[in-house]
Amino acid sequence: MDIKLPKGTKDIFLAEAEAYEQVESALINVAKLFSYAAIRTPIFEHTELFTRSVGDSSDIVRKEMYTFTDKGDRSLSLRPEMTAGVIRSIVENKLDVTADLPIKLYYVGPAFRYERPQLGRYRQFHQFGVENIGISSPYSVAETISLGVTAFTVMGFKQVTVKLNSLGDASTRDAYRTALKSFYEPHLPNLCPDCRQRFQINPLRMLDCKVPADQTLAKKAPHITAFLSKESQSYYAQVKTALKELNVAYTEDPQLVRGLDYYADCVFEFHMLSDKGLNYGALGAGGQYNNLVKELGGQPLKSVGFAFGLERLMAVLADSGRLDNVKPFTDIYIISMMPETDLYALKLSHNFRHSNFKTELNLEHKSMKASIKSALKKDAIYAVIIGDQEMKVNQVTIKNLQTQEQQLVPVNEVVHLMQHLTNQPGHHHHDEEAPDHGHKE
Numbered sequence: 113m114d115i116k117l118p119k120g121t122k123d124i125f126l127a128e129a130e131a132y133e134q135v136e137s138a139l140i141n142v143a144k145l146f147s148y149a150a151i152r153t154p155i156f157e158h159t160e161l162f163t164r165s166v167g168d169s170s171d172i173v174r175k176e177m178y179t180f181t182d183k184g185d186r187s188l189s190l191r192p193e194m195t196a197g198v199i200r201s202i203v204e205n206k207l208d209v210t211a212d213l214p215i216k217l218y219y220v221g222p223a224f225r226y227e228r229p230q231l232g233r234y235r236q237f238h239q240f241g242v243e244n245i246g247i248s249s250p251y252s253v254a255e256t257i258s259l260g261v262t263a264f265t266v267m268g269f270k271q272v273t274v275k276l277n278s279l280g281d282a283s284t285r286d287a288y289r290t291a292l293k294s295f296y297e298p299h300l301p302n303l304c305p306d307c308r309q310r311f312q313i314n315p316l317r318m319l320d321c322k323v324p325a326d327q328t329l330a331k332k333a334p335h336i337t338a339f340l341s342k343e344s345q346s347y348y349a350q351v352k353t354a355l356k357e358l359n360v361a362y363t364e365d366p367q368l369v370r371g372l373d374y375y376a377d378c379v380f381e382f383h384m385l386s387d388k389g390l391n392y393g394a395l396g397a398g399g400q401y402n403n404l405v406k407e408l409g410g411q412p413l414k415s416v417g418f419a420f421g422l423e424r425l426m427a428v429l430a431d432s433g434r435l436d437n438v439k440p441f442t443d444i445y446i447i448s449m450m451p452e453t454d455l456y457a458l459k460l461s462h463n464f465r466h467s468n469f470k471t472e473l474n475l476e477h478k479s480m481k482a483s484i485k486s487a488l489k490k491d492a493i494y495a496v497i498i499g500d501q502e503m504k505v506n507q508v509t510i511k512n513l514q515t516q517e518q519q520l521v522p523v524n525e526v527v528h529l530m531q532h533l534t535n536q537p538g539h540h541h542h543d544e545e546a547p548d549h550g551h552k553e
């Protein structure tokens with residue numbers, strides 16, 4: 113077959129899929145620690161949702177959306193991010209009116225952007241994110257950022273940097289846009305075509321241009337900090353005070369602007385080089401959005417949220433060797449030696465599984481050597497070997513695959529014995545200290 117993966121996508125399987133699940137569940141646990149609840153929204157929405165929220169002047173909406181017309185002639189788009197769908201759902205289900213504030217939700221799932229694939233950049237990628245909707249205190253912004261930092265700590269990283277900036281309120285950004293335009297105007301003929309377009313529709317985005325000459329120029333551009341209103345200034349100051357209190361290390365980056373139009377006040381990114389020194393870009397990013405809920409037909413609710421890109425997190429984890437030992441694993445590997453023992457083995461696997469042991473059943477009738485090799489590949493801890501002689505006297509052989517010790521056991525005692533040998537029925541964690549499987553009384 114010569115049909116290949118679509119460009120910019122990837123298959124995730126075996127150890128990598130297991131690693132994704134482990135990272136996802138670690139992230140979900142952190143969200144729960146901060147008292148967030150889950151939400152799942154559709155992966156496609158009406159296109160208009162994104163033009164109204166992410167913004168029709170953003171690169172995402174202008175160039176990167178997977179938009180199609182369905183058979184009912186509706187314009188739909190694969191979600192390029194999740195915040196828009198979450199807010200749509202909140203408004204549609206009237207949670208903004210009926211639920212206690214703030215509404216705290218986390219999500220994990222795929223998002224889609226038609227981007228040029230490169231290091232850490234895919235067309236289908238996965239985001240884990242949180243939305244804290246209807247906050248009033250600036251400390252809630254700091255609390256949300258510290259959730260992100262805690263997630264890094266839980267994954268074993270300490271050296272994450274939080275980049276921080278304030279985009280102020282609408283009047284701040286208006287004044288700043290004007291200042292940016294007068295700064296850029298004399299240089300317009302030398303700018304890249306994208307920047308000339310951004311100059312017209314979204315000058316803030318010019319600071320984000322990746323073209324080297326434009327980057328050099330951007331460094332000389334005025335900073336938004338000088339344009340912050342008194343209110344925005346003091347709000348931002350309080351966020352920083354709280355971050356210090358929570359021991360969150362941050363660096364202020366007065367040129368950090370986010371690619372989505374709905375951001376206001378505090379915006380931030382999580383950065384870290386991998387152990388191999390590679391920079392995958394922002395591992396996560398977010399900020400405040402104070403008009404989005406209202407813009408989508410709900411109450412005016414101050415909100416803050418962020419999203420991590422799982423592919424980038426996984427890349428950094430892989431570079432530091434943290435995924436090397438991640439394997440789907442098996443507690444017990446049952447080897448049926450011949451067709452006559454298969455049904456007996458099947459029944460035994462059923463008993464083990466109902467006693468919470470992760471059990472693999474091998475009905476291939478290969479040589480003992482080959483079967484044990486398969487058991488080791490599955491990372492099994494015990495093999496249970498069933499031959500016809502033993503079956504006749506209702507016995508099976510248990511082999512500890514780490515110590516090679518083996519013993520004959522009456523079949524009606526084998527589940528019990530295994531519970532005893534493993535101490536904790538069905539609950540091993542390979543990252544814990546290895547239990548003493550060879551232990552016998």
Ligand code: AMP
Nearest residue numbers: 232233234237394395396397419420421
């Ligand atoms: P954004 O919604 O653009 O703020 O992105 C949030 C996070 O999602 C980023 O920090 C990345 O980790 C991740 N991300 C965004 N776009 C991509 C992409 N094309 N491929 C992989 N990860 C992405």
